[in-house]
Amino acid sequence: MRRVSLSVNGAPRELDLEPRELLVLRPARPSGADGATNVGCDNPRRAAPARSCSTARRSSRATVLGVQADGAEITTIEGLASNGELHPVQQAFHEQHALQCGYCTPGMVLATVSLLEENPSPSEEEVRRALEGNLCRCTGYQNIVKAVQAVGS
Ligand code: FES
Secondary structure, three states: OEEEEEEEOOEEEEEEEOOOOEOOOOOOOOOOOOOOOOEOOOOOOOOOOOOOOOOOOOOOOEOOEHHHHOOOEEOOHHHOOEOOEOOHHHHHHHHOOOOOOOOOHHHHHHHHHHHHHHOOOOOHHHHHHHHOOOOOOOOOOHHHHHHHHHHOO
């Protein structure tokens, strides 16, 4: 076991993790995250969305080892809304009908927030490229792209 210190949605946390354990923030963990986390492929080389940066902001899929997150500041989907108000990206996904079952939505929303921090006005091609590792089985992506561009400046 190795002690890992990190911040989840602004709250400091310490976890004892096996070095081979994926970073999966769930209620069973004392991390404070209660949203659904989709566990990525155990072999990140085979997982299409192996996009999680060390802060896990780009995807809700856990393809990062927990010990790699030592010292990281992590924002989960639960950390976006504030005072009962949806984050503008969440609101745009709602308004543009950019979700159906919602399985992919946390990853899409977090990837979008990250994209817009780096590029506030992405082209359609840039949006599609930024989100290409996040798979959606429902929407056909068109409304997701519309939502991203609706919130972009
Ligand atoms: S909304 Fe169902 S997988 Fe994307």
